[in-house]
Amino acid sequence: MKITASHIEEANETLEKDHLESLDFLSQRLAKKGIDTNLIIEKLQELQIAIPSWALGAGGTRFGRFSGAGEPSNIIQKIEDIGLIHALNKSSNAVSLHIPWDIPQDYEAIRQLAKSLSIQFDAVNSNTFQDQVGQKESYKYGSLANTDQAVRELAIAHNKEVINIGEKLGSKALTVWLADGSSFPGQYSIRKALQNTHESLSEIYKALPEDWKILVEYKPYEPNFYSTVIQDWGTSFLLANKLGPKAYTLVDLGHHLPNTNIEQIVTTLMSEEKLGGFHFNDSKYGDDDLTVGSVKPYQLFLIFHELVQGFSETNNPPLSWMIDASHNIKDPLEDLLQSVEAIKLAFAQALIIDQKALEEAQNNHDTAKAQEILQDAYRTDLRPLIAEAARRSGGAIAPLNAYRQIGVRNQLIKERGTSSKASGL
Ligand SMILES: [Mn+2]
Numbered sequence: 001m002k003i004t005a006s007h008i009e010e011a012n013e014t015l016e017k018d019h020l021e022s023l024d025f026l027s028q029r030l031a032k033k034g035i036d037t038n039l040i041i042e043k044l045q046e047l048q049i050a051i052p053s054w055a056l057g058a059g060g061t062r063f064g065r066f067s068g069a070g071e072p073s074n075i076i077q078k079i080e081d082i083g084l085i086h087a088l089n090k091s092s093n094a095v096s097l098h099i100p101w102d103i104p105q106d107y108e109a110i111r112q113l114a115k116s117l118s119i120q121f122d123a124v125n126s127n128t129f130q131d132q133v134g135q136k137e138s139y140k141y142g143s144l145a146n147t148d149q150a151v152r153e154l155a156i157a158h159n160k161e162v163i164n165i166g167e168k169l170g171s172k173a174l175t176v177w178l179a180d181g182s183s184f185p186g187q188y189s190i191r192k193a194l195q196n197t198h199e200s201l202s203e204i205y206k207a208l209p210e211d212w213k214i215l216v217e218y219k220p221y222e223p224n225f226y227s228t229v230i231q232d233w234g235t236s237f238l239l240a241n242k243l244g245p246k247a248y249t250l251v252d253l254g255h256h257l258p259n260t261n262i263e264q265i266v267t268t269l270m271s272e273e274k275l276g277g278f279h280f281n282d283s284k285y286g287d288d289d290l291t292v293g294s295v296k297p298y299q300l301f302l303i304f305h306e307l308v309q310g311f312s313e314t315n316n317p318p319l320s321w322m323i324d325a326s327h328n329i330k331d332p333l334e335d336l337l338q339s340v341e342a343i344k345l346a347f348a349q350a351l352i353i354d355q356k357a358l359e360e361a362q363n364n365h366d367t368a369k370a371q372e373i374l375q376d377a378y379r380t381d382l383r384p385l386i387a388e389a390a391r392r393s394g395g396a397i398a399p400l401n402a403y404r405q406i407g408v409r410n411q412l413i414k415e416r417g418t419s420s421k422a423s424g425l
Pocket of ligand 1: 177217252279324
């Protein structure tokens with residue numbers, strides 16, 4: 001299945017008149033506040049969010065998995081699916097691959113396919129949270145943190161292999177998320193586990209090509225329930241600092257205890273030039289992997305507020321933007337289209353904040369005014385800008401509508417059948 005320019009044209013045709021009217025009205029309103037909508041639209045056109053290869057099939061829980069129909073069963077079909085998303089929204093021009101779930105057989109063919117769909121290769125992800133068939137050692141009691149040197153060496157070798165695979169595809173970053181931890185007090189030495197993790201990561205760091213980054217993810221609990229070796233941003237930041245200039249902290253929105261002030265973490269890391277990237281998702285309780293912006297859109301906006309300030313006021317390097325979500329209920333492609341829209345919307349809202357007035361209110365200790373300024377931006381309906389950014393780039397005014405109108409899922413089911421299963425899930 002390929003989405004053509006005439007598909008998009010047809011889908012946009014009926015919406016265009018209404019859309020342009022809304023855009024015109026909004027542009028005039030924003031112009032009165034001194035905001036140039038064209039500049040915002042250009043920034044939205046530039047924003048590209050990588051799609052993880054594991055989000056294209058229905059995810060599952062420990063209780064079960066309900067497969068969708070027409071799922072991509074290999075890396076080729078997964079990249080094709082991202083091509084479909086990108087054709088619709090023009091904001092998803094990269095894939096974040098999971099190894100070993102998505103090891104290419106024919107690198108040249110994969111590179112050609114990705115190129116033909118304007119897809120790049122973002123950070124590659126290693127996996128030492130499960131054992132693979134025939135694996136010599138087991139990660140049951142940890143990988144990079146394991147007390148057993150042979151297990152640590154296996155996990156280090158795997159990460160080096162992931163770097164090699166990424167190099168062949170043009171990736172520039174390795175994301176490491178560790179399940180390592182303990183489920184019971186006393187199960188292991190917390191201090192030694194961190195020390196082992198640092199030493200193992202140092203070995204991996206040495207194998208990084210010159211222009212690569214290593215992104216160290218953190219998570220407070222799950223799958224282990226008493227301690228996680230890299231439990232929070234502080235531990236990740238500590239390791240990133242110890243490792244060196246190519247190491248950064250990766251913030252996964254779902255990897256925080258309830259009510260954590262994530263925007264504060266983001267801005268602190270940017271001040272220290274150590275924020276490497278994002279895994280976007282949303283949640284109510286824990287690592288729920290819900291659609292970005294579906295539960296806490298205001299928090300997402302506040303995070304983008306810090307990001308927008310950080311871009312202009314710190315020297316933090318450009319970020320890897322990735323979605324990390326996958327669940328049972330929705331069509332994964334619809335879920336991803338919604339997630340990318342939510343990210344673009346939060347970015348746009350943050351871009352129209354009156355920074356000068358906000359600074360003035362802060363200096364005058366005018367708390368009520370400061371809140372008004374933020375919420376004025378948040379409560380302005382900027383959806384016409386998102387639609388226009390996609391339209392100007394050759395995408396759909398309403399990507400989800402277009403997806404349904406074109407009948408993408410039905411076509412994929414025709415091509416792949418109803419029982420195809422996404423690899424790795
Ligand atoms: Mn993640």
